[in-house]
Amino acid sequence: ILRMELCVFSFYTLGVMSEATDEVATGAEVIDLLVAMCRAALESKRKSIIFDPYPSIVDPCNPKTLAFTPKRKSYDRLQAALDSVLLVRQLSQGPYCDIKKQLDEVDHLAHPLLQWILASNRSHIVKLPQNRHLRFMHTPHQFLLISSPPYKEVRFQMARKLYGSTFAFHGSHIENWHSILRNGLVNASYTKLQLHGAAYGKGIYLSPNSGISFGYSGKNVLEDGLWSTQSSQFLKSKNINCVALCEVVLSKELQQHGNIWVCPVPDHVCTRFLFVYENGQIGDVHIDTQDEEIHNEILQAISSDTF
Structure with a gap:
């Protein structure tokens, strides 16, 4: 079995995933969302814990070396490459598949990082057409989200x-979604991943009430001018909130404390939809x-047979 580094070099040499951006060019909102989640995790004070996985990326200027590797983490260099992606995206009005040349001119690691953000996402996430929106969520940014691997x-x-x-x-802060989309929902209680308390015991915390989950989604403040307000691009504002709608098994293990539910069995919770709110706005809390x-x-x- 090849070691991780050899796998990365082999993928680069064979051109595997080299067309990833082209393949998902029609899903610009999904790409914007993945980039925003990556940025939030990278800017977090908890990045050493939640920026997981850390990328393994071959240096296009020296294909025999890794520009980014978990063995030698450089969050500052990652930040610089991601800033270049955001800068070019802000200035470009075209699809992502048309900006490779611009990215290469600004930073030779920007496009490889963008490819990694797309290729490392293990979740199936698709923008819902308007006629399939859940009207009670009051946001135009609604996504089908299947984050569980097939065996789960x-x-x-x-x-x-x-x-x-x-x-x-x-509900979870946007900085956590970079990891959730790649590792799935996990039981973070009493681990280094835990951000809030675990007053009702160990497990994945859920609620049938939207207001409670909105409270856990928090706010993320991005830099002014990060997204152009003159374009039709998604995620133009500074504040982004995300909340997922999950399906949960009604087994005896599920603990229901009023509107606070705790599921200690990760295999009994699967994400179904993701709702995104800009500018710190949230939907109906009732x-x-x-x-x-x-x-x-x-x-x-x-x-729906749409998907």
């Missing part, structure tokens, strides 16, 4: 057949996933 989804489906399932929100009308609208969106 299989376990989830088996458990759901036994116990049934329902839906609940999960949404209850257990309300029959809300529940039916979610089921209709889930069962």
Whole structure:
């Protein structure tokens, strides 16, 4: 089995993922979101913990060396390369597939970093067409989000057949989503990943109430002028909030303390949708996933044959 470094060199030599940007050019909002999440994690005071994974990227000017490697972490150099991506994106009105030349002129590591951001994302994330939006979430930025690997989804489906399932929100600061999209939702209680308390025990915290999860989503303040206000680009504002709508198995392990739910079994929670809010705005804080009308609208969106 090849070591990680050899795998990276082999991928670079063979050109694997070299067209990643082209393949997802139509998903510009998804790319903007992935870049924003990466930036938030990289700017966080907790970056040594939450910027995971750290990239392994071949230096295009010296293909026998790694420009970025987990063995020699340089957050400042990563920040500089990502700043170049953001600068070119701000100035460019075209799709990402057209900006490689501009990126190379600004920073030879900018485009390889952008490719890594896209290639390392293990989640299936797709912008929902407007006619499939969940209207009660009050945001135009709605995404189908499947962050569980196939083996976990299989376990989830088996458990759901036994116990049934329902839906609940999960709120997390945008700086955490870079890792969540690559590692899935994990039980962070009593680990270095824990940011909030664990008053109700160890597990993944969820809520049927949107307001509680919005509270956990926090705010992220990006630099002024990061996104051009003169373009139609996504994520133009400084503040970004994200909240996921998850499906959770109704097994005996699920602990329900009013509107605070704790699921100690990671395989019993799967993300289904992600909702993004700009400029620090949030949606309706009184949404209850257990309300029959809300529940039916979610089921209709889930069962849609659009995807």
